[in-house]
Amino acid sequence: MKNFGFIKNSFNNKLSENISRKNAKGSTTFKSYIKQIKESDSLRTQFLIYKNLEDKIEENELTALEFVKENIAFMNVFSKDEIVESINKLISIDPSVLKLEDVYENDDIKELHENVSYLILTNKNPTTIGSIIEATNKVVNYIQNNQPKVITEDLGVPNSLLLSLFVDKYNEKYDDLDESHKKAIKIITESNEDEKEEFFKESISKCLGIVNERLVNSEISVKESLLGAKENLLNKEFEPKTFLTDITKILELTEDLK
Numbered sequence: 351m352k353n354f355g356f357i358k359n360s361f362n363n364k365l366s367e368n369i370s371r372k373n374a375k376g377s378t379t380f381k382s383y384i385k386q387i388k389e390s391d392s393l394r395t396q397f398l399i400y401k402n403l404e405d406k407i408e409e410n411e412l413t414a415l416e417f418v419k420e421n422i423a424f425m426n427v428f429s430k431d432e433i434v435e436s437i438n439k440l441i442s443i444d445p446s447v448l449k450l451e452d453v454y455e456n457d458d459i460k461e462l463h464e465n466v467s468y469l470i471l472t473n474k475n476p477t478t479i480g481s482i483i484e485a486t487n488k489v490v491n492y493i494q495n496n497q498p499k500v501i502t503e504d505l506g507v508p509n510s511l512l513l514s515l516f517v518d519k520y521n522e523k524y525d526d527l528d529e530s531h532k533k534a535i536k537i538i539t540e541s542n543e544d545e546k547e548e549f550f551k552e553s554i555s556k557c558l559g560i561v562n563e564r565l566v567n568s569e570i571s572v573k574e575s576l577l578g579a580k581e582n583l584l585n586k587e588f589e590p591k592t593f594l595t596d597i598t599k600i601l602e603l604t605e606d607l608k
Contacts, residue, residue: 352448354397355463359453359454361380361444364380364444392432393437393440399424403417405578406496415490417493458492461492472485534549550597560608
């Protein structure tokens with residue numbers, strides 16, 4: 351069985367391809383994928399674990415080791431059968447994702463996903479303890495040697511195409527949009543760089559406010575994600591070249607958190 355990380359990357363790659371081809375059916379498939387993750391505690395927790403471990407940078411070995419163990423421990427509330435069943439259900443949305451090649455940007459991420467999957471799905475006993483320790487050490491090594499991600503245009507799709515898709519998407523239901531999305535369209539299509547930067551900062555502030563509200567009563571697994579989102583928002587700076595993709599993500603996150 352393919353691991354959750356492979357499946358996640360495959361769906362992301364298919365989304366990129368569908369955006370470039372303006373494939374509406376593909377967008378519907380991706381929405382089903384997102385919906386399935388949101389509605390499944392097992393899938394949602396795995397998604398957060400993989401993201402935490404992919405993004406984590408920590409030179410201290412003991413700290414990195416503790417981070418790995420605590421993340422994997424989040425899956426202890428689910429049975430192995432439940433985890434496998436949820437992954438198979440996700441695959442059933444589009445079985446062709448299993449046949450995709452080149453879903454990884456490098457072998458480090460591929461190996462990380464394989465080791466995380468092994469740690470999640472393997473029962474601990476005298477026979478497996480050695481391989482579990484080995485897989486854990488490999489994940490720790492990844493974290494110690496991980497480097498900050500270089501931000502590029504999202505999904506490899508040019509901003510010009512994203513702008514066209516963004517405007518086309520919202521023009522179809524403009525009357526149903528909230529004021530933030532209506533303002534976004536106006537800013538993106540008509541404003542100068544200073545106005546875009548001001549709107550960018552306003553959107554960051556609004557999203558941070560909602561994140562802080564959600565942190566108060568959220569479960570631990572959700573808080574991990576919210577804290578990660580908060581950290582990303584606090585570190586986010588206005589970049590003219592990536593404004594379109596950045597503001598789209600911020601508005602979508604704001605909408606999802608409402």
